Amino acid sequence: MGTLTPEQRLAEQGVTLATPRRPYSLAARLLFATLDAVYGKDRTMSKLKVLELVARVPYQAWEQVSYIAITHTQGRTELARRIHDRVVEARAQQDNEQWHLLILNELVDQRGIPEDRLHFTVLPQVLAFIYYQLSWVLFIIRPAWSYRLNASFEDHAEHEYMELVKENPEWENEPFETSFAHDYGTYASLADLFRQIGYDERVHKEESVTRMAEPRFS
Numbered sequence: 001m002g003t004l005t006p007e008q009r010l011a012e013q014g015v016t017l018a019t020p021r022r023p024y025s026l027a028a029r030l031l032f033a034t035l036d037a038v039y040g041k042d043r044t045m046s047k048l049k050v051l052e053l054v055a056r057v058p059y060q061a062w063e064q065v066s067y068i069a070i071t072h073t074q075g076r077t078e079l080a081r082r083i084h085d086r087v088v089e090a091r092a093q094q095d096n097e098q099w100h101l102l103i104l105n106e107l108v109d110q111r112g113i114p115e116d117r118l119h120f121t122v123l124p125q126v127l128a129f130i131y132y133q134l135s136w137v138l139f140i141i142r143p144a145w146s147y148r149l150n151a152s153f154e155d156h157a158e159h160e161y162m163e164l165v166k167e168n169p170e171w172e173n174e175p176f177e178t179s180f181a182h183d184y185g186t187y188a189s190l191a192d193l194f195r196q197i198g199y200d201e202r203v204h205k206e207e208s209v210t211r212m213a214e215p216r217f218s
């Protein structure tokens, strides 16, 4: 993902907050409504952690389908190469979501935020399982549908992070210490960190929007 300066991150937060959300599909609205019903409407680190856990699965689904597609390219090396490039892209985004998840895990732990097993271990896995199946089936039927759902998901995440920073002005002066600095970089403050995560979500969204417009592999 593109690494920005703290000033650029601040400017990007302004861009997100000034941009209306995408028109969400029924499936996306159902997912966000479920998250609100189970975890409350308030933006919290714990709720965003659940979002990150679910965020990885479309990339996993696309990767799996792409590997199957490569198996069936039967000597069409150009096509196999193009599908493989998609696999590499999906894997990079999956890893980026993984860092988001690990950093949020660490923050929740550091702050001693209580989380019960049902809401923060069992239900997220159920949600992730359903979302994986949905992403997988849509990708098989029509890849653009799966990319569109992910674009909605990423757009929602981008706005949630940028709104979260706005709601917590005290985070501007709160240092961010992490054991993942080597992997995800260092940040001027907690606010600065969350702006980078929000910006990553926008990059994910834009990649899915680009993919939506492309013809399927043949």
Ligand SMILES: [Fe+2]
Pocket: 052, 055, 096, 097, 100, 157, 201
């Ligand atoms: Fe994320």
Ligand SMILES: [Fe+2]
Pocket: 055, 097, 154, 157, 200, 201, 204
């Ligand atoms: Fe994302």
